[in-house]
Amino acid sequence: MKKRSAISAGIYVFLILCALFTLAPLVLALINSFKSNGEIFTNVISLPKHITFENYIRSFEKMHYLRSLGNTIFLAGGSVALIVLFSSLAGWKLCRTKTRFSRFLLSLFIFSMLIPFSSIMIPLYKVVLVLKIKNSLFGLCFVYAGLGVSMAIFLYHGFVKGIPKELEEAAAIDGCSTLQTFFKIVFPMLKPVTATICITNVLWIWNDFLLPLIILSDNKKYTLLLSTNTLFGQYSSDWSAILSALVIAALPVIVFYALLQKQILKGITDGAMKG
Amino acid sequence: MKSRSAQSVHSGKTRKQNLSLLLFALPALIVYALFKLYPAFSGIFYAMTDWNGIDKNWSFIGLQNFIRVLDDSYFWQSILFTFKYVLVMIITTNVIALTLAVTIETRRHARGVFRTVFYLPNMISMVIGGYMWMFIFTKVLYYLADNYNGFSFLDHMWIGDPQYSFVAIIIVATWGAVGYLMIIYMAALQGVPESMKEAALLDGANAWQRFWKVEFPMIRHAVTICVFWTLNSAFQVFDVIFTLTGGGPGRATQSAALNIYEEAFRGNIQYGYATAKSTVLFVIVLVITAVQLSIMKRKEEEL
Numbered sequence: 001m002k003k004r005s006a007i008s009a010g011i012y013v014f015l016i017l018c019a020l021f022t023l024a025p026l027v028l029a030l031i032n033s034f035k036s037n038g039e040i041f042t043n044v045i046s047l048p049k050h051i052t053f054e055n056y057i058r059s060f061e062k063m064h065y066l067r068s069l070g071n072t073i074f075l076a077g078g079s080v081a082l083i084v085l086f087s088s089l090a091g092w093k094l095c096r097t098k099t100r101f102s103r104f105l106l107s108l109f110i111f112s113m114l115i116p117f118s119s120i121m122i123p124l125y126k127v128v129l130v131l132k133i134k135n136s137l138f139g140l141c142f143v144y145a146g147l148g149v150s151m152a153i154f155l156y157h158g159f160v161k162g163i164p165k166e167l168e169e170a171a172a173i174d175g176c177s178t179l180q181t182f183f184k185i186v187f188p189m190l191k192p193v194t195a196t197i198c199i200t201n202v203l204w205i206w207n208d209f210l211l212p213l214i215i216l217s218d219n220k221k222y223t224l225l226l227s228t229n230t231l232f233g234q235y236s237s238d239w240s241a242i243l244s245a246l247v248i249a250a251l252p253v254i255v256f257y258a259l260l261q262k263q264i265l266k267g268i269t270d271g272a273m274k275g
Numbered sequence: 276m277k278s279r280s281a282q283s284v285h286s287g288k289t290r291k292q293n294l295s296l297l298l299f300a301l302p303a304l305i306v307y308a309l310f311k312l313y314p315a316f317s318g319i320f321y322a323m324t325d326w327n328g329i330d331k332n333w334s335f336i337g338l339q340n341f342i343r344v345l346d347d348s349y350f351w352q353s354i355l356f357t358f359k360y361v362l363v364m365i366i367t368t369n370v371i372a373l374t375l376a377v378t379i380e381t382r383r384h385a386r387g388v389f390r391t392v393f394y395l396p397n398m399i400s401m402v403i404g405g406y407m408w409m410f411i412f413t414k415v416l417y418y419l420a421d422n423y424n425g426f427s428f429l430d431h432m433w434i435g436d437p438q439y440s441f442v443a444i445i446i447v448a449t450w451g452a453v454g455y456l457m458i459i460y461m462a463a464l465q466g467v468p469e470s471m472k473e474a475a476l477l478d479g480a481n482a483w484q485r486f487w488k489v490e491f492p493m494i495r496h497a498v499t500i501c502v503f504w505t506l507n508s509a510f511q512v513f514d515v516i517f518t519l520t521g522g523g524p525g526r527a528t529q530s531a532a533l534n535i536y537e538e539a540f541r542g543n544i545q546y547g548y549a550t551a552k553s554t555v556l557f558v559i560v561l562v563i564t565a566v567q568l569s570i571m572k573r574k575e576e577e578l
Contacts, residue, residue: 014378015375019392025407028407028415082306092299093295097295101296112315116510118513118531118556121539122314122535123313123315127310127314145310147311149303149306153303178299182299209517232406242406250403253399261391273459
């Protein structure tokens with residue numbers, strides 16, 4: 001019994017050490033973000049002597065925080081709205097139609113999931129130039145929709161298989177048009193999978209860097225990550241400015257995680273297990 | 276006659292169904308075709324041109340770009356680096372994630388807290404995480420090595436020395452990916468029936484045996500998913516290397532995606548040539564994924 005509790009204590013120590021390692025970059029960024037550059041130079045692991053928000057004020061202005069945050073919210077929100085609307089319509093109908101054409105269409109949507117982004121990014125850039133949507137956040141939402149629908153259609157298609165057809169048929173007999181049936185009867189039933197799709201896609205788009213990097217060159221359109229990256233390029237040795245910028249850039253997702261932790265973890269698991 | 280009219284009624288119904296399906300799928304189909312399908316297929320065409328992105332006059336040069344790719348030692352170096360990275364990442368992330376999942380699942384207390392903490396890095400972009408780690412590698416580790424004797428082993432050029440910068444990249448990338456895999460493994464472990472574990476316990480199996488003989492075979496499917504996911508995402512590695520080393524020193528830590536990005540969007544812009552490279556990368560990824568999936572599927576079925 002003694003040996004067993006020793007092992008158990010050992011495992012807790014191991015887990016706590018792993019947790020400290022996981023949190024170390026965040027904690028170090030946080031405590032040093034309140035110090036002046038001179039204090040960072042003399043001691044990086046102590047708590048700050050005086051708490052100063054000067055760094056934050058500086059980086060808040062330099063990275064145009066509110067504008068960058070607004071751009072990011074618009075991009076993630078707009079893209080996810082398009083993905084949900086387009087994919088639920090397509091996924092539902094693809095599941096309910098049993099023809100050779102529907103099977104073809106489904107495999108057309110799914111087969112490309114394996115194509116790495118770096119393999120399509122240059123021709124995609126060309127398409128963006130031709131459509132004149134370079135530097136357009138609105139246009140970028142549609143690009144994200146194009147890249148995101150495959151996975152979402154796959155998930156919707158799988159989910160619709162499990163819900164009974166009778167309600168839809170009853171609605172049709174009652175004189176609902178197909179679109180009415182979809183929005184009044186079907187879409188509300190898709191809520192669990194819609195939540196999963198929203199969560200996984202918001203996180204993907206929010207944290208995506210390469211696509212905005214090549215599409216958005218006007219700094220008024222910059223997302224949080226692009227602004228952070230630019231700030232790092234301009235002040236590469238000014239750690240007090242950079243660390244405070246990193247903290248406020250990470251803050252929205254951390255708040256999001258704190259508020260919706262259960263839903264996020266469930267959404268991630270569902271998305272992964274079916275993907 | 277009768278059967279024929281039935282058939283035409285049937286095909287008319289099919290046509291109507293297909294038309295309605297097409298209407299519902301149209302919005303998705305348009306954005307998908309524009310931003311994914313067309314780029315994927317037109318890439319093969321652009322790869323056979325000398326198009327540089329700006330010049331309106333470009334010509335068709337056949338396979339010349341592909342022949343040039345074969346000769347491009349920087350590209351193959353980046354492919355080799357990517358392979359090394361993928362291989363190490365598959366092992367580190369999966370071993371650590373599975374270890375964490377198993378140890379957390381067997382604890383009675385604080386399971387939720389550990390899960391929350393270990394998943395946290397996955398919420399944050401690797402750009403932000405990468406710069407936070409940059410601070411550790413360029414400031415904190417030196418500070419520890421200088422001021423505490425026990426930490427003198429940390430005194431390396433973590434970003435400047437190619438050998439150590441590879442380790443740095445692996446540490447940061449593993450830090451950022453483990454939580455996701457751990458969540459999948461935990462979900463899989465929860466699916467193992469309690470009765471099977473109890474039966475093994477009654478048979479006198481120790482914890483080690485119980486894991487490998489009872490639980491591991493039951494979560495084989497999760498292992499396939501996780502290895503597949505790591506393989507796929509590691510082949511496309513960009514953010515973490517872009518922020519930490521930028522591919523340097525020199526080109527020592529340049530991944531394939533970074534090589535293609537630099538070719539297309541930095542310095543001398545050669546879209547045609549860069550597209551040829553990305554086509555080669557795609558074929559490599561496709562072959563490896565197909566092989567990996569077929570092997571792991573067979574292994575799963577054997578059990």
